[in-house]
Amino acid sequence: MARILICDDQEMMRDSLAATLAREEHDVVACGDPGVALQRVSSSRFDLLITDYRMPRMNGNELLAQVRKVRPDLPVVLMTAFGTVENAVAAMKGGAYDFIPKPFDGAQIKLVVDRAIEHGRLVNENQVLRSIVDQNAPRPLVGSGQSMEMIKAQITKVAASSATVLIRGESGTGKELVARAIHQFSPRAQKPFLAVNCAALSENLLESELFGHERGAFTGADRLRRGRFELADGGTLLLDEISEIAPSLQAKLLRVLQENQFERVGSSSTQSVDVRVVATTNRDLEQCVEEGKFRGDLFYRLNVVPIELPPLRQRSGDIPELCRHFLHQIARRTNTAYRHIEPEAIRLLQRYNWPGNVRELQNIIERAIVLETQPGVIRAQTIEPWLRVRPLPSSSDGDFSGRPLADMEKQVILTTLDQFHGHRIKTARALGIGVRTLGMKLKKWKEEGELIEA
Ligand SMILES: Nc1ncnc2c1ncn2[C@@H]1O[C@H](COP(=O)(O)OP(=O)(O)OP(=O)(O)O)[C@@H](O)[C@H]1O
Ligand SMILES: [Mg+2]
Structure with missing residues (x-):
């Protein structure tokens, strides 16, 4: 049993075909307008579309081309009037699964329908198999910076x-x-x-x-x-x-x-x-x-x-490549269009300290694809809130290049303050700044809500 959509502007034709297929236990939906048919296939799942060729506003081949864009795997069968071989050839070239010349009898249509459904099922199965094979396929190690090389x-x-x-x-x-x-x-x-x-x-x-x-x-x-x-x-x-x-x-x-x-x-x-x-x-x-x-x-x-394996923050040069790799991977897996990532978004990612390393980057890219509202792209403003700069565990740990001075200053000050157990005079002396300057900075961060206690 399959879900079949029929599109034919002639009511008699449409009803008799629908009745024939319904007797075969198929779940049949019929409509007389190609525009409506297109809407239906985009909004719900069908196993097969059978469409007439000659219809007002849009012919069968034009409908086929539109359907291909939204449902590339949906098998389509075209019904053509006797003697219009050119249309049939064009339909096959346009990706129709089959065509059936009118008039036809019940047995003929049943045969074509069964084959088309079986074909659709195989295409589906193939995709499942491909995703399983993908799991075992060699996974590339992305990154051409010195350390990955x-x-x-x-x-x-x-x-x-x-x-x-x-x-x-x-x-x-x-x-x-x-x-x-x-x-x-x-x-x-x-x-x-x-x-x-x-x-x-x-x-x-x-x-x-x-x-x-x-x-x-x-x-x-x-x-x-x-x-x-x-x-x-x-x-x-x-x-x-x-x-x-x-x-x-x-x-x-x-x-x-x-x-x-x-x-x-x-x-x-x-x-x-x-x-x-x-x-x-x-x-x-x-x-x-x-x-x-x-x-x-x-x-x-x-x-x-x-x-x-060095932490990701020490090889931020690999980040653009990794982003593109994950974007391609997701596009391929979900059968959706590739999204570009804004240069400004990449710069943000390169300044972050990545406690969860590549896995965290992968998660952020996946989340961005789900939550980004602008089509075709991933914007800096979408990912920015997810990249909170955390204090470094120790000052020798960070790769400081290419990160904003203000962030670095804050991290160095907080780490040093921590080392001296919150003793401001010792901290200021160690950093070579005045106690008052230190106090002002801490006060400012506190007011901005970036510091809980200092
Ligand atoms: N260089 C890379 N290129 C492409 N993908 C990567 C790279 N490094 C890590 N990944 C991806 O990041 C994720 C985490 O990698 P992996 O599981 O190998 O990390 P791990 O070091 O074993 O982590 P854990 O210590 O938590 O077990 C995986 O999805 C992996 O495919
Ligand atoms: Mg592991």
Whole structure:
């Protein structure tokens, strides 16, 4: 059963066709005016449009062209009078699914309709499949600034080997993306890529997730389960947030990395695997080692090839490219027109400090597309309220170039004030300004509501 729209200015014709198709259990809507038909297909979903060729105001081909613009995937069938082959040819060229010469009988029309509906269904399915394939397709690492170029070179180099890679970087900097790229460029690309988040599971669950268990190994283990190391055999295993792994598991992990061997939980027989491990962390692992929370020998084994992803605020030169990449991606995914981004909006984005890094940028672009009211563009004024400049965690952390002096001044003053626990005299002395000047600035920010307490 499909939803079909019929457009024909001759009432008799329209009604008899509608009745024929309704008998086939289709949901049929009929109208006599091409303008109305166009409105209907734009405002609700149909599986098929059947239209007459000769109609007042707009002929069938013109209607087809208009429909193509709003519903590129809707199959359209044209009815043409006997002998007007030229019109039929033009219709096919214009993207009609089929044409049917008048007069026709019920059996003929049913055949054409069934085929057109089936065709529409396949086109739809194809789109779903394409979006699934897209999820597995290589995702490009965007950014041609010096730091990204160096990272890409590192990826190509390490991909060829089976060396363990440790990727460091703040949240949202692209660690998983880099891990996937390493896999995709490696000789293991046709084998599985699996990921486990070490912070998300309790010690026991993580152990059986990684190494599997025998049937009866513990209460609830009612059947044998293969772990990620077995399932990823020949491929790559991403261990996310490796710093969170418990000490007992650290020992077991070290053994797989050194000997490619392990036992399933509750089993005494040894499994051998060939798995490339890529680990990520957004913590300082050396410090974890110093504090005795992370085994030193495991750290050295993981850190064979370190890759450091700099925070986005330190590579603001990549921001224009990243914006365009996300805009293209969204346009493609949602089948909508590409939106341009105002140069002024880009400048704003380049001055922001991005605590959530690339993920945050991606979210802001998606939000802007949804909320921007002006067609075709993303304006600075739309995104401006979302980019609150936050105080820097430490003054060595920021890339100060290209940001307004006033912002920087405020951040430096507030950070210093914080260092001296709010002591204004010490702060002023450290900054080389007068206490009165400092007091005036703080008062002004307070009045402007930019400062809660000072
Ligand atoms: N250089 C880049 N080019 C294109 N997209 C990127 C880039 N870096 C990150 N992204 C996108 O940003 C999002 C976050 O990246 P990813 O998940 O790899 O970050 P992560 O470092 O693993 O974050 P977390 O620490 O929170 O797990 C993803 O949607 C990813 O596709
Ligand atoms: Mg991640």
